[in-house]
Amino acid sequence: MKKIPVMAAALSAALLSVVMLTTFSGCAKKPKLYLYNWTYYTPDSVLRQFEKENNCEIIYDTFASNEELYAKLLSGGTGYDLVFPSGDYVSIMIKQNMLEKIDKSKLSNLVNIDPMVLQKATYDPKMEYSVPYYFGAAGIAVNTARVPQYEKSWSIFGRSDLQGKMTMLDDMREVLGDALVHLGYSVNTANPAEIAAARDLVNSAWKPNLIKFDAEAFGKGFADEDFWVVQGYAEVVYEEISEEQKKNTAFFIPPEGGPAYIDSMCLLKGAKNVDLAYKFIDFIHRPEIYAEFTDYFGFPATANIPARQLKKVTPYYQAEELTNVELKDDMGENLTLYDDAWLTIRVGD
Template sequence: MKKIFLLLALVFTLVSCGDSKKDENVLYLYGWADYIPPEIYQNFEKETGIKVVEDIYSSNEEMFTKLKAGGTGYDIVVPSADYVEIMMKEKMIDKLDKSKLSTLKNINPLVLEKLQYFDPNNDYEVPYVMGATVIAVNTQYVKDYPRDYSIYNRSDLQGRMTLLDDMREVMTSALDMLGYSQNVEDEKAIAQAAEMVKGWKRNIAKFDAESFGKGFANGDFWVVQGYPDNIFRELDENERKKVDFIIPEKGGTAYVDSFVILSNAPNKEAAYKFIEYIHRPEVYARLADILETPSINIPAKGLMKVKPLYEIEDMKNAQVLRDIHNTLDLQNKYWQEVLIAN
């Protein structure tokens, strides 16, 4: 899933990912940019003597392609749920030794349940962050609006709205609005969802996965589908008060990014120590404060000093994107029709 997180000033560069020689004092992590605060790495090294070296990817697809092409030397990867499922099926990740993860008990069961459709006992992943895709509404300009994707049917807002340039996000929301699962195999259902999106397209300014936050902040767009952190980081405190974040009960989507340990990881013991460390309440509270994300760690929630943009409970009905390999090509066929439609 495409996400851009708070800039945190420190970037670690992986210089020897092709070297599989084990060094018990170095842990190689492959993850999203600016996702784990640098101070977390620094404090972990002070306590354990293990240095974390981080390499960055910009999409799940980029990460998966690199690993399948032979990229080695990494210990931990942080994929979204659909790619955890794929990597589990491909036998790319280890089944976890939970006896080495004493802090697993701190994780909110609601988050674990979101992953149990493919991993019933949560044997292959430790959730790190759960977040929502929202509809952000500028209440200064938009009044009396529905709290779901039917807002995109409003022709009076034509040219003032955007949707993500992301087939999975948009098609999943449309299918759910129609009462279908995201992995439905009935072509008529997928075609019906595409027709709904074509209707939405007539009222939006564009499909946008990169600049929606800035466009919303400067008033060009009044309704955008996107990620809350991308939007709020562009706004001051007064401007934030004019924003309504909608996580629709119908059509809503969410992501769960998790730590997984690669089957060919050279330093699995260090990987277990790091994952266990992250879910200490005081550690997780600090990183959640920095990211302004809801705490998936129950005891950490009581230690947070910054109010998150929304709560885990708000995502109870949101669908986590799944591996839809059986229908991916079919959905893409209809998505291309959406993109060229007038």
């Protein structure tokens, strides 16, 4: 083995230290974007492409409900740059000064957002604090091999011939909202008599036919054919069923309407990586990226118009089915009316 002169060895060691320091310093300085989003709501391919384009790292934390998101933020769970609340919680967070105002001059792709979505986003129609991420709604999945004849209406849950083969979501605003629109009322009514009528409809006509209220296993139960009709989200059902089963599965949002949601991208107060956050918002609304996102989940490209021409996957339902849906508002003190009605449904008088 050739002996290296002392001076040369020292110089080599010094150079190696500089290289290592530069390398590790570069890694340490790699910018990070902290996202707090719904579970399985952004394709990994989209996240990795953003990281590559912007030479950054995304830290992606998830929540299962708006309540979980809100509670974590209130309890000091800060450090996030972008959060993805639904409309009613955007409204709450605006009122509590939890969000930064959106600087639209930093966003070139807002022109792609469907004006119809903004029209429904009455909590922030000018995108002062939020940018729509996805506009959707729960609907009804039907096993057409088992139920060949059916009406596209929430009244399907009143069919006694399907007793023991149906589920509805374990979600107060969803179930009562369905009953309210079926009766011709708003999903956001604060009229005690209307809420009572919806409660009675669920208790007397729908609940007796249900196996249970289920917000977690309805997709698997549908795939196993334990349930033939379920209220739920299309992506959950289609994630569970086989390709063969898809031929005998129909999913629809009743024309009479129902509760809907707009999940939005919001810049959290005190966010540290603001420029990167704006880049991510604009990246999501790049038409080809939005098409990739919605294709992955089988969604229609509800919030981004030009993305609709770039989709490669037929969505599980069409954006037009959302025409008559109504966003769930923050009910404030009137929420107790719903709480009381739901208690009689889930527990009994």
